[in-house]
Amino acid sequence: MPHTTGRADTARAVVFSPLDGVGRAELVARRLTDAIVTGVLHDGERLPSESQLARSLGVAVVTAREALESLRDQGLLQTKRGREGGSFVTFDTDASARMLAERLRGTSRIELRDRSLFASAIAGTAAEVAVDRASDDDLAALEEIDRTADRATTAGARRAVGRFQLEVAAISQSPRLVREELRIQAETGSLLWLSLREPARRDRAHEVRRGVIAAIRAGDADAARHRTVEHIRSATEWLIDEKHRLDAAARTETSPSSGGGTLPPTD
Amino acid sequence: MYVDVDLPARDLATRIAAVLDPVFAAVDDWAERVGGALARLGDAHLPPTAAELDPLVHDLVAPALQEPDSLVTGAGLVAAPHFLADRPWHLAWWQSAGSGELRRLAVETDPEADAFRDHTALEWWRGPLREGRSHVTGPYVDYLCTDDYTVTITTPVRFAGIMAAVVGADLYVERLERVLLPVMEASGQPATLVNASGRIIASADARLATGALLRRDGFAAARDRAHEASGPVVLDGATTLQACGDTSLLLVIGR
Numbered sequence: 001m002p003h004t005t006g007r008a009d010t011a012r013a014v015v016f017s018p019l020d021g022v023g024r025a026e027l028v029a030r031r032l033t034d035a036i037v038t039g040v041l042h043d044g045e046r047l048p049s050e051s052q053l054a055r056s057l058g059v060a061v062v063t064a065r066e067a068l069e070s071l072r073d074q075g076l077l078q079t080k081r082g083r084e085g086g087s088f089v090t091f092d093t094d095a096s097a098r099m100l101a102e103r104l105r106g107t108s109r110i111e112l113r114d115r116s117l118f119a120s121a122i123a124g125t126a127a128e129v130a131v132d133r134a135s136d137d138d139l140a141a142l143e144e145i146d147r148t149a150d151r152a153t154t155a156g157a158r159r160a161v162g163r164f165q166l167e168v169a170a171i172s173q174s175p176r177l178v179r180e181e182l183r184i185q186a187e188t189g190s191l192l193w194l195s196l197r198e199p200a201r202r203d204r205a206h207e208v209r210r211g212v213i214a215a216i217r218a219g220d221a222d223a224a225r226h227r228t229v230e231h232i233r234s235a236t237e238w239l240i241d242e243k244h245r246l247d248a249a250a251r252t253e254t255s256p257s258s259g260g261g262t263l264p265p266t267d
Numbered sequence: 268m269y270v271d272v273d274l275p276a277r278d279l280a281t282r283i284a285a286v287l288d289p290v291f292a293a294v295d296d297w298a299e300r301v302g303g304a305l306a307r308l309g310d311a312h313l314p315p316t317a318a319e320l321d322p323l324v325h326d327l328v329a330p331a332l333q334e335p336d337s338l339v340t341g342a343g344l345v346a347a348p349h350f351l352a353d354r355p356w357h358l359a360w361w362q363s364a365g366s367g368e369l370r371r372l373a374v375e376t377d378p379e380a381d382a383f384r385d386h387t388a389l390e391w392w393r394g395p396l397r398e399g400r401s402h403v404t405g406p407y408v409d410y411l412c413t414d415d416y417t418v419t420i421t422t423p424v425r426f427a428g429i430m431a432a433v434v435g436a437d438l439y440v441e442r443l444e445r446v447l448l449p450v451m452e453a454s455g456q457p458a459t460l461v462n463a464s465g466r467i468i469a470s471a472d473a474r475l476a477t478g479a480l481l482r483r484d485g486f487a488a489a490r491d492r493a494h495e496a497s498g499p500v501v502l503d504g505a506t507t508l509q510a511c512g513d514t515s516l517l518l519v520i521g522r
Contacts, residue, residue: 056373132479132480133478133479133480134480135464135466135480137390137464144388166410169408169410170407170408170410173406173407173408173416173476173477173478173479174408174478175408175414175415175416178408178410178414179414182410
């Protein structure tokens, strides 16, 4: 009856549970893969050296090297020798779409919903509290992020969503909400905002930003939370629909009885 | 009756100012010394280089960071864009890393990079530029630089008629609260310390959260009056405002 275990025992279990589910090199590789896949690191950009990377991430140099090797194996990095050498990001839009599709297929609906719920809890509370804490300067900063948002590209739109949510978290004046928001964006952001590849969804993200700014200005905490949470919920539903399409297409492809096998258009 | 209220408010403001004055004095002193060094190292046509300036800034701020139980957790200089001869964007900022060790803050200074942020848009730059004197920013979550919950004091460094840089100090809000709250509670007054925009730094009132804004009509006008008066001025009803020396901070007494 593990689910009837008393609270004290649960707390004890947490204390002695393993610190990391995966190895550190894998964590570093995943962080960098996400950054590349989402366009935070651009195609052709040079990464910091192994030792610089190790220092900034707080890991051993061998760990950083191992992570870079695995990225090289995935074809996300290319190493050039010589004075102008280093590790360069090699990633075009086709590769990006392919990898994200693979990742989406490998993630269960339960996990997608769970990640989305956690993201809503953080971003929603940040928006709610920001209403109480925002000064005119804070509102101006949010306006500026929306004004300069690049709505022409998927990566640009995703950066704008990320920057906006991070600024809202900072306005809430909670260091913990800021840290969690950053972590969620690094770990889940690439997948969660996949819907931004559709221009209509980018316009919607802009509408949501306008709505959240208006709610903060009006002192309406419920509306600020609601608009933030609804946005994440609808992005998640899009994602699950997309996963359904991809899974169905893959089944058709492998099934010998079917003559089909072409992917449905994703846009 | 009025005197009874006035004296403790003034007394408490003096005590709070006494806690913070050494930090303001140190930052002002850095500004003056860096200004002097700029005049020595360069002239209006040939500004100094980051390489010349950095060791000097390090030696200036290190004692404040290394002092045990120091309120200051980060300190240094940020240059105006394109002021230094060798670096268009430059930060010389150090943080205390415990047991007397210092760590230099690494910030993206390449304007082409994704992580680059133009610091001239931030309050700790705009404040001293606008006011021509030291400015208190925060409490704020400094997610661009240090990820900490911080109050930053910045003071302009003038050279050849422009603000060539700011020097400043970061203070952890938590440490500040730990030092200030006992002073406030000992006064027996329902006291709240706010910055010039009315953002709460510390409050003896459990319902007033650090970081929240004290939203009161007429706050700005009362603040300006409080800075001119020697004693407390009325904010509204039974609430008064009292300036804390030259710190730009204000004490709110009452609810």
